[in-house]
Amino acid sequence: MSTVSLTNITIIGWIITSGLLLFLANIVYNDYYKQPNVNVRINRLADTPSALKDKVVIENDGVAAANKFIFTLYPNSDIINFSKPFYTENLTVTQDGQRLLVANIPRLARGAEVVLNTNIKPSNSNITLFRVIGTYDQGSIEKLISLGVEQGQATSNTTELSISKSFFTDPFLSISATASIAGIAASAASSIFASGSKRKRIQNMPDILKRREKRFLSNIENEINKNNQSLENNIMHTGKLSSKAWNLPYTKRSKYLTDKKLYDSINEYYTQVNMRNFDFSQDRISSWIVKKHNQDCLRLSKVASETIQTKRINTTQGESNNE
Numbered sequence: 211m212s213t214v215s216l217t218n219i220t221i222i223g224w225i226i227t228s229g230l231l232l233f234l235a236n237i238v239y240n241d242y243y244k245q246p247n248v249n250v251r252i253n254r255l256a257d258t259p260s261a262l263k264d265k266v267v268i269e270n271d272g273v274a275a276a277n278k279f280i281f282t283l284y285p286n287s288d289i290i291n292f293s294k295p296f297y298t299e300n301l302t303v304t305q306d307g308q309r310l311l312v313a314n315i316p317r318l319a320r321g322a323e324v325v326l327n328t329n330i331k332p333s334n335s336n337i338t339l340f341r342v343i344g345t346y347d348q349g350s351i352e353k354l355i356s357l358g359v360e361q362g363q364a365t366s367n368t369t370e371l372s373i374s375k376s377f378f379t380d381p382f383l384s385i386s387a388t389a390s391i392a393g394i395a396a397s398a399a400s401s402i403f404a405s406g407s408k409r410k411r412i413q414n415m416p417d418i419l420k421r422r423e424k425r426f427l428s429n430i431e432n433e434i435n436k437n438n439q440s441l442e443n444n445i446m447h448t449g450k451l452s453s454k455a456w457n458l459p460y461t462k463r464s465k466y467l468t469d470k471k472l473y474d475s476i477n478e479y480y481t482q483v484n485m486r487n488f489d490f491s492q493d494r495i496s497s498w499i500v501k502k503h504n505q506d507c508l509r510l511s512k513v514a515s516e517t518i519q520t521k522r523i524n525t526t527q528g529e530s531n532n533e
Contacts, residue, residue: 247272266326276346281313284341296325429455456480475517479510
């Protein structure tokens with residue numbers, strides 16, 4: 211009788227393991243492999259005393275479309291004008307002020323390419339810095355690209371500031387990751403029958419994530435309030451605003467904040483803070499830009515704070531109902 215029971219348990223264990231493997235393989239394929247991979251590069255086409263002509267190329271070489279893609283180009287010098295010589299997707303491009311170019315692309319399909327030409331006023335240092343930010347439903351990309359001339363040759367340098375996108379852009383990496391997760395899943399399935407304490411820990415995982423989310427939001431809220439105090443005391447404040455609370459890997463941020471509206475409102479605020487800090491680090495900056503940046507930070511901080519409060523109220527009400 212005991213032999214039959216042991217055999218049944220073994221069979222059930224393998225069935226559970228197989229189900230976990232299929233489930234995790236599906237997660238890896240849909241959430242990690244089947245993702246867009248947006249790349250941005252900038253090439254200098256002409257360098258004249260009156261204007262610097264640059265070619266901005268946006269392309270998606272991933273395996274899925276990037277939905278609701280918003281591209282922001284932020285040079286350290288004034289934009290004279292721009293054009294759209296080539297594009298394979300519907301898009302609208304607008305210039306907001308002297309140093310901000312925004313392209314709205316509802317859907318950047320797999321293999322799609324968009325080319326923008328810009329004419330920029332030459333800077334005193336002969337180096338043009340471009341802060342490039344792209345956000346879409348599945349993630350975001352952020353780069354700092356510098357273009358200049360050294361000994362008659364065009365030079366280009368790209369610094370990855372922070373990238374939030376899919377982990378796996380190569381099918382072999384996905385297969386390797388699937389195999390690794392499969393081994394973990396098999397071990398987890400075996401431990402179901404060997405250890406009750408591990409089951410309890412898995413059951414408590416939602417509570418652990420809730421506590422981490424609360425701490426994460428508390429740190430963000432404190433940082434926003436501290437930044438706002440500096441701006442409210444002086445709307446022309448040019449000191450650096452803090453973004454330390456948000457400077458975590460995308461995997462951790464998205465794990466703590468599963469509410470998309472909450473995540474987007476906070477991310478939009480910190481994107482503005484980073485753009486402000488970058489612009490204020492330049493030599494030339496007008497009082498109009500200072501005031502506009504600070505006002506935008508205050509406006510977006512209000513939206514983020516209200517969203518955090520709404521989330522906290524809903525969470526508290528949900529816990530009360532469960533009790």
